[in-house]
Amino acid sequence: DFPYTIRLVSEVLSSYGSTSMASACASALSLMDAGVPIKAPVAGIAMGLVTGKDEAYVVLTDIVGVEDAYGDMDFKVAGTARGLTALQLDIKLQGIDYGILAEALSQAREARLEILGKMDSAISASRSELSPYAPRMYEVTIDQSKIGSVIGPGGRVIRSIIDETKTTIDIRNDGTVIVGSPNEEAAQKAIKIIEGLTREVEQGEVYTGKVTRLFNFGAMVAILPGKEGLVHISELANHHVPRVEDVVKVGDEVMVKVIGIDNSGRINLSRKAVL
CATH class of the missing domain: 3.30.230.70 (GHMP Kinase, N-terminal domain)
Structure with missing residues (x-):
């Protein structure tokens, strides 16, 4: 095929x-x-x-x-x-x-x-690897309920993925997503973003995220596209932390573990749990 x-x-x-x-x-x-x-x-x-x-x-x-x-x-x-x-x-x-x-x-x-x-x-048969100059087409399947998350309001999310990765993205009603690009690295980047948008955060899982905001009681960390959780100041380190900014700054990449998800979908994270 x-x-x-x-x-x-x-x-x-x-x-x-x-x-x-x-x-x-x-x-x-x-x-x-x-x-x-x-x-x-x-x-x-x-x-x-x-x-x-x-x-x-x-x-x-x-x-x-x-x-x-x-x-x-x-x-x-x-x-x-x-x-x-x-x-x-x-x-x-x-x-x-x-x-x-x-x-x-x-x-x-x-x-x-x-x-x-x-x-x-x-040449006796087709080469085992596709030419680097040939377009790549990849097919991934997402939950139909997540199609809106990939498209975004007015198509804003999908356009941002296309602009960032320079790929083509076609989403069908059954959840099939076709990603096309002449560059394999770009195609894989787009797939990773799409998978992140449609992936569910699971308790006990470990993620590498980026610090987005600081408060006096903790730090917000984006662990998946569109999904972020709170690392309470008590969960930042194994020792007493006087100030959040003593440990992390906005833009820092940190490894965190999901220690709880409440009924409202708010995510609680711990940096201390993976140290």
Whole structure:
């Protein structure tokens, strides 16, 4: 499985043969080189036909420009080692005999297998790692009741995540969240923020948080996005603390343990419990 559709563009600057079949081969090679897990490499070959008097004819393999221009058939055949994936037939005759098509397909198969062998010698399978230049798409699932927490009032929260991480975020009604980015580190950062927004604070868990406010009776510490708790002055250290600012300052990162959550959802934290 692959999370998104890829549009391949092949820019051919000059050619004396079939640009479409060359593009088919090059596209398969580029996908494998980029680490896209394709089922099998595809190669293509353009077949031609020259007819003469008394039903004489010659089937041509890998036609060049002049054979395409003056010949009677341009038959593009693409496929894997196991079978065909695409056909395109242009003819200048009123019709074409089935036997000629069968012969062309047979020659095309022989040529296709030879090309696939050359491709295999260059790269035999898709690389195990996706190219660093390829977009990353990650899927995470959140509780449907938490969708609003990720979106925020008027979309403020989700826009802030997108602006901060430079990612794309798509949230579906069933709780599926698709995060896209050409940078894996940025995508993981966005996922971490989303997981933090939807994660429930649990009693007994230890968090690394940031001090946001100081009071004479304790310090407020943000332990998850949008969630903060109070470390009472008595829970700041193993010794008597005369003043909160003697131990922590706004902006400090501290490790704390959740020691209680009251009926109103207020979180009580302890720094002393993890010292």
